[in-house]
Amino acid sequence: MTSTPRAQFVEARTRAERERTDQQQRAVRTVAGNARDHTEYTALLAMLGLKDPAPQPLPLSRRLADYVHQVAEVIGVPADAVGHEVTDTATAYIALAQRCVAQPDHDLMLVWDERLGWYIAAETAPTESPIVMAYLAGEAVPPPAAVARFVTDTADGRHMCLIRPVLPPAERTALAEKMAAH
The missing domain is CATH 4.10.810 (Virus Scaffolding Protein; Chain A)
Incomplete structure (x- = not known):
């Protein structure tokens, strides 16, 4: 035909x-x-001559970037000492200038993971796992000021919670919304 x-x-x-x-x-x-x-x-x-088809929330990667930079700013860490990515797991890294009284010879890092929330670890040799110093209990996305207090308290030896948090599985849109609220 x-x-x-x-x-x-x-x-x-x-x-x-x-x-x-x-x-x-x-x-x-x-x-x-x-x-x-x-x-x-x-x-x-x-x-580009395009219309917004429907109000779309910004993706988790953009919200995570904004949130982590807010945390870094409150702590006093420059943007070049911050890293973040969203792959199979959303994570962030902030290099800290502070040292911890418990590990004075090691640099500290502040890490965020969508499953663990915030924690501080002492950096070790590249082939070794970092030494976790403390976890921030509570929600996965606390206000930046709460994270800053956690950093100060841990560095001063006042916050040494080594109990790994068990956060409920979070839907990424909900995480992004919480990050946007800060």
């Missing part, structure tokens, strides 16, 4: 429209994943 030229035209036009829609959706997702905030997200979409 051969199709008429009109049917071929309609089919080609439909396919082109579907491809255009797919490209626009990919562009919107790319902008959403890279925009620093909602204002930048909206501005970038406008520059």
Whole structure:
């Protein structure tokens, strides 16, 4: 069965429209994943001649970056001493200038993990696991000021909770919302 030229035209036009829609959706997702905030997200979409299809929450990676930088700022750590990533597990790392009275010869690091929350560890040789000094009990995403107190207390030897927290599994959208609240 051969199709008429009109049917071929309609089919080609439909396919082109579907491809255009797919490209626009990919562009919107790319902008959403890279925009620093909602204002930048909206501005970038406008520059590309795209409309916000629906209010989309910023992804966990962007919320984590903002939250970890807020924590680092409260502690007094520069941005170049901060790292974070979202892969199969969302994690963050902040290199601390403080030393701990219990491990005065080791640099300290503040680490966040979506399953463990915040903890402080003494850095060791690259082939060895860090020495965990203390865990911050409570919720996975506490206010930055609470994390700063935890750092100060641990460095001074006043907070040495070595009980590993058992956090309930968190849905990543909920984690991102908690991070946005700070």
